[in-house]
Amino acid sequence: MEGMIYLEGGALYRGMGFGASRTNVGELVFNTSMTGYQGILTDPSYKGQIINMTYPLIGNYGVSDIDWQSEFIHAFGLVTRDISFRPSNRCSVMTINDWLAGQGVPGVYYVDTRAIAKRIRKEGTVKCVISTEGIPRETAARLLSETNLRCDYMREAGTKDVQHFPGGGKRVAILDFGIKRNIITSMTNRDCDVFLFPYDSEPERIMAVRPDGLFLSNGPGDPQEATRGIETTRAFLGKLPIFGICMGHQVLALAVGGSTYKLKFGHRGANHGVRDLETDRSVITSQNHSYAVEAAGVERQGMIVTHVNLNDGTVEGMRHRELPIFSVQYHPEGSPGPNDSEYLFDRFLSLMEGGRNDA
Amino acid sequence: MPKNEALKKVLIIGSGPIIIGQAAEFDYAGTQSCKAIREEGIECVLVNSNPATIMTDPGIADKVYLEPLTAEALAAVIERERPDGMLAGFGGQTGLNLAMELEQAGVLRKYGVRLLGVNMDSIRRAEDRNEFRQLMMEIGEPIPRSVIATSLDECTAFVREAGYPVIIRPAYTLGGTGGGIATNDGELRLLAERGMENSAIGQILLEESVAGWKEIEYEVMRDGKDNCITVCGMENFDPVGVHTGDSIVIAPIQTLRDAEYQMLRDAALRIIRSLEIEGGCNVQFALDPDTGAYIVIEVNPRVSRSSALASKAAGYPIAKLAAKIALGYSLDELKNYVTGETSACCEPTLDYCVVKFPKWPFDKFKTASRKLGTQMKATGEVMSISRTFESALLKAITSLEIRLDGMRAPHIMSMTDEELLAKIDFRDDERIFAIAEAMRRGRARNGTSPPFTREAIYEQTKVDRWFLSKVDRIVKMEKTLAENAINADILYEAEELGFTDNEILALSNVPREVLTDIRVYNDIFPVYKVVDTCGGEFEAVTPYYYSCFDTEDESRISEERKILVVGSGPIRIGQGIEFDYCCVQGVWAIKDLGYEAIIINNNPETVSTDFDTSDKLYFEALHIDDVMNVIKKERPEGVILQFGGQTSLNLAEALSRRGIRILGTSFASIDLAEDRQKFNELLTSLGIPTPAGRSVTDRDAAFGAVQALGYPLVVRPSYVIGGRAMQVVYSDAELMEYLDEAVSLGVDHPVLIDRYIEGKEIEVDAIADGTDILIPGIMEHVERTGVHSGDSISVYPPHSIGTDVERILTDYTERIVKALGVVGLVNIQYAYDGRDDHVIEVNPRSS
Known part of the structure; x- marks a missing residue:
């Protein structure tokens, strides 16, 4: 099977195809994680995106029953240097090839993924056609120009109905923009009683379960498109402890009156250093975001920037000066990535128990 | 901070x-x-x-x-x-x-x-077996069942409970000296007693064996603020049971799911925190491939061989940063040396695959047991980088200089099935070639009949199935090359998997010209990519390159005048760190003269492969194909071969024939010095005495030489370094034994037979520029002739030879240097028998 990706601007990369026989148009991004492709592909935050993995050997340990971060693959395509048709791991139940085929997702391998990543670094994330159907260049070019990329996928990436994950401890209401499973697990492991709400739920509907805290999840797209989620969040400011991750962090910024902007090519990987300005300690984080919070905007609204990215100084975390509200841009739940920041879930728990935000 | x-x-x-x-x-x-x-x-x-x-x-x-x-x-x-x-x-x-x-x-x-950087408590807790176990238990890290013993009785008591096999590890030793795996009472007694002798405190650890589990290592760093990172995770090709220094090691980790990777990373971080190390630390784990359970095998609370490897593999200079941390800095205050911009508090991400392959000394020590176990036997190692595992593995094998162009080892391919299985079971330095042969036989028999199915090979070796599938892919390519007419697609695919030209030619049976034509017509040449720690996310400023078959070439070719220095490859007996010393000195001198200094080498342990040393570093095999590709790319004014020992000197002929300018002593001169016959004639014409001798290629000629020369004789193979298997023989019986056991005599492997001159051995080192000669040193050996100079005690300046002898030495040296046309370094070994100085050997290179 042939495979190709065609980029806005005319660049064409030809290689081999795998997975589904299909053509998709999406935003081409790169991820630098060396492990965790299954978690990445099933992370709803990648909805609408075609992922170029910089690590060249993908599929080595196959696909398992336990590493899903949601029900299915959200990414629109996968681009790699090489794939393993004979994976090896005790948990592997199928190959990445069979998995993508079954999920209807096209993959391209045998292309220079490093060259592609460098192009994205220089030119920014870019609109892209991925095809394993052997379409001619002209067809790809036409498809590309006809398609407008959506940036409101958070409206459909999350749950449509309220879901309940029972627990005996604190009750958490989650506003779901496209949540990763391990965030829920991180809460239930702490005995939380978790209610998952659609991102656009009315505040009253959420209050009805009498939550102890509100959690804002990760999700795909431009946070400014999550208007109803932003409004709902605003209604809870000062009423409940709030914790946000990734898009949840951006939504929180917008809810308090701050602003967000799009990064040239975002942060996607498991190796970014982040400094906690309040403890003067640094950790390695898992990241996946295109947008970032503008520091000055949130600082004017009573927030304190608590975490910064060690490489480019962007905002990685913030908290309210008085209220029990905090958020981080990165992923303390890992999956994939380091578990170094798991303690943030404990901090949320302690806030729900009435603890101080600056502790 | x-x-x-x-x-x-x-x-x-x-x-x-x-x-x-x-x-x-x-x-x-x-x-x-x-x-x-x-x-x-x-x-x-x-x-x-x-x-x-x-x-x-x-x-x-x-x-x-x-x-x-x-x-x-x-x-x-x-x-x-x-x-x-x-x-x-x-x-x-x-x-x-x-x-x-x-x-x-x-x-x-x-x-x-x-x-x-490290405190007494950390050292003690990491090194003392008992304290280490105590600490692991305190922080909840799993360790194997074990006992600390200082007597044989304690050992037998433990075995009665835990059963065989058990691992014996002496406390406070390096490279696992004196350790081993015992599978019965006899082995236990032997290993336990030896271990207690070797331990600085007479203490050994006996532990249950987890042989067959995956062996995984992490290089971890921590600063005084308790910030921690892992620089590199590595996976051993060989399962637990072979010392990691004797294992083929792959970076990054290939066969662990993220959850497993993070589980071990978390453990490594907990361990370095509990030891309160400020700097670098190496943690080794065993992971049960069937259950996912793990145990901690060992911790080194310092920089190590693994950290040198990890530094080069990841482009992250661990020792430098560990030193900064020891001075008080924290990781997040330091910069990533490769990007120059981003933080050192990050975890390098690789967009390539690295293979480390050990270099063993068994070619020099024919009688030594080649079996690998818990005691390290390798003297050095090579590293290779590529975009696929197959290619990295084959590049590493090419880098080893073991006369193999790929995975086909003739003496293994000619084994019977039983011999092959026994070879695989024995677990020696050649096991990977035996595995490849088993794969070959499995393919030839459709992979269905035991004992050569992939699953049977896995059960026998416990080498992860992923690695086996990659070896199998190489074997499959061998078959493709052998069975198909070669074309551009096949050639590209073979190159992409790391096949050398020699191997492609041998398998496909096409003439070299045809191969060259296909290559040139279709432009099938490698491109060079940068090692940058970040998968291309940030711009890198370090000029650290490796070759691969891909589309984009990142090597920026400058307009400067350039000189290429060829390095010395892996450390082995007779070719140690001294050649790296020379290469680095050479690079500095070249830079001082205003040239761009480019180095090509494959030894991850050295200063020459530090990306700080040269203007440009190519991490490549020192095979003629690879060196020529770099030359083609860079077009240097010349190539310097005399610093890299015999490794680089061996390239002289091939480079010279391709019209490449060799700076310093020419190939003709090198050849003259190394060709016994021609060199003897030269000495005779100069009137300089040398022991009478002959070069022989078969037994009859050998005994003919005995007739002419008489015993005692010095015998040695020609064209090798370090006097491999040099010996003084006094009788026919000894000569027979030598020819039988020590060398493989043949047209390509002549043996030199010289009259043995009993006397003092004296070495003269000189440097010449074509006109003038400087002799910085005359060294006298304490041992008499017949003991290799590398095994002799040398005294400088000489103490027992008179000025008249020195004058003769100087005169001879000057004349030899002139006659040979040496430009650069030369080392000449003389034997002084009380009357005259006889030339034993000339090395037209650094030594």
Whole structure:
């Protein structure tokens, strides 16, 4: 099977195809994680995106029953240097090839993924056609120009109905923009009683379960498109402890009156250093975001920037000066990535128990 | 947390002479730490006894003491220098042991010397088996069932409970000296007694065996603020049971799911935190492939061979950063040296695959057991980088200089099935080639009949199925090349998997011209990519390259005048760190003259492959194909071969034939010096005596030579370094035995037979520029002739030869240098029998 990706601007990369026989148009991004492709592909935050993995050997340990971060693959395509048709791991139940085929997702391998990543670094994330159907260049070019990329996928990436994950401890209401499973697990492991709400739920509907805290999840797209989620969040400011991750962090910024902007090519990987300005300690984080919070905007609204990215100084975390509200841009739940920041879930728990935000 | 301003002067302990398990990597670590310290304006005092190192060169440390590495000598240096702090974690086990001794003797306290980076408690808790186990239990890290023993009775009692096999590890040794796996009472007695002898405190650890589990290592760093990162995770090709120094190691980890990767990363971080190390640390794990359970095998609370490997594999200079941390900096205050912009508090991400392959000395020690176990036997290693595992593996094999162009080892391919299975079972240095042959036989028999199905090979070896599938892919390509007419697609695919030209030619049976035509017509040449720690996310400023078959070439070719220095490859007997020393010196001199200095080498332990050393580093095999590809790309004004020992010198003919300009002594001169026949004729024409001798290629000729020359005789193979299997023979029986056991005699492997001259051995080193000659040194050997110069005690200046003899030596040397047309370095070995000086050997290169 042939495979190709065609980029806005005319660049064409030809290689081999795998997975589904299909053509998709999406935003081409790169991820630098060396492990965790299954978690990445099933992370709803990648909805609408075609992922170029910089690590060249993908599929080595196959696909398992336990590493899903949601029900299915959200990414629109996968681009790699090489794939393993004979994976090896005790948990592997199928190959990445069979998995993508079954999920209807096209993959391209045998292309220079490093060259592609460098192009994205220089030119920014870019609109892209991925095809394993052997379409001619002209067809790809036409498809590309006809398609407008959506940036409101958070409206459909999350749950449509309220879901309940029972627990005996604190009750958490989650506003779901496209949540990763391990965030829920991180809460239930702490005995939380978790209610998952659609991102656009009315505040009253959420209050009805009498939550102890509100959690804002990760999700795909431009946070400014999550208007109803932003409004709902605003209604809870000062009423409940709030914790946000990734898009949840951006939504929180917008809810308090701050602003967000799009990064040239975002942060996607498991190796970014982040400094906690309040403890003067640094950790390695898992990241996946295109947008970032503008520091000055949130600082004017009573927030304190608590975490910064060690490489480019962007905002990685913030908290309210008085209220029990905090958020981080990165992923303390890992999956994939380091578990170094798991303690943030404990901090949320302690806030729900009435603890101080600056502790 | 900026640097500790109280530190004005710091002492570094080197690692002393090269021994198995402690080689060039500590020159690399020591040199880096000296640089890191001096950058801060802190005075740096170095103590080391090994002169063949870059770190003992003027200009690296502020002061160098070439002293024995004993507590006594160090105490004297400390008393004299009064350093404020001491770095003990950069000199291997030697450095740590000395720090312990100095602490116990009260020397550090007496002179107020702070131990930096690692404290006494950390060393003790990491090194003392009992304390280590205690600590692991405290922090909840799983360890194997075991017992600390100081007597055989304790050992047998443990085995009665835990059963065989058991692993024996002596406390406080390096490279696992004296350890092993016992499978019965006899082996247990042998290993336990030897282990107790080898241990500094007569203590051994007996533990249940987890042989067959995956072996995984992490290089971890921690700073004084308790920030921690992992620099590199590595996976061993060989399962637990083979010392990691004797294992083929792959970076990054290939077969772990993220959850498993993070589980072990978390454990590694917990361990370095519990040991409170400020700097680098290596943690080794065993992971059960069937259950996912793991145990901690070992921790090294210092920089090590693995950290040198990880530094080069990931592009992250661990020793340099460990030194900065020891001075007080925290990781998040330091910059990533490769990008120059981003933070050092990050975890390098690789967008390539790295393979480390050990270099063993069994070609020199024919009678040594090749079996691999818990005691390290490799003297050195090579590293290779590529975009696929297959290609990295084949590049590594090419780098080893073991006369193989790929995975086909003739003596293994000719084995019977039973022999092959026994070979695989025996687990020696050639096992991977035996596995490849088993795969080959499996393919030939459709992979269905035991014992050569992939699953059977897995059960027998426990080498992860992923690695086996990759070996199988190479074997499949061999078959494709053998069975199909070669075309551009097949050639590209073979190149992409790392096949060398020689291997492609041998398998496909096409003439070289055809291969060249296909290659040129279709432009099938490698491109070069940068090692940048970040998968291309940030721009890299370091010129550190590797070749691969891909589309984009990142090597930026400058307009400068360039010179290429060919390195010396892996450390082996007879070719040690001294050649790296020469290469680095050469690179510096080239830079000083305003040229761009480019180095090509494949040894991850060395200073020459530090991306700080040259203007450009190509991490490549020193095979003619690879060197030519770099030359084609860079078009240097010339190539320097005389610094890299026999490895680079062996390229002289091939490069010369391709019209490449060799700077210094020409190929014709090199050939003249190395060709026994021609060289003897030259000496005769010069009237310089040399022992009568012959070069023979078969037995009859050998005994013919005996007739002519008479015993005693010196016998040795020609064209090899380090006098492999050189021997003095006194009788027919001894000669027979030598020809039978030590060498493979043949047209391609002639043996030199010389009359043995009993007397003093004297070495003259000279440097010549084509006109003038300088003789910086005449060295006299304490041992008489017949003992290899590398095994002799040398004395400089000579003490027992008269000025008349020296005059003759000088005269001979001058005439030989002139006649040979030496431009550069030369080493000449003479035998003085009381009447005259006889030329034994000339090496037209650094030595």
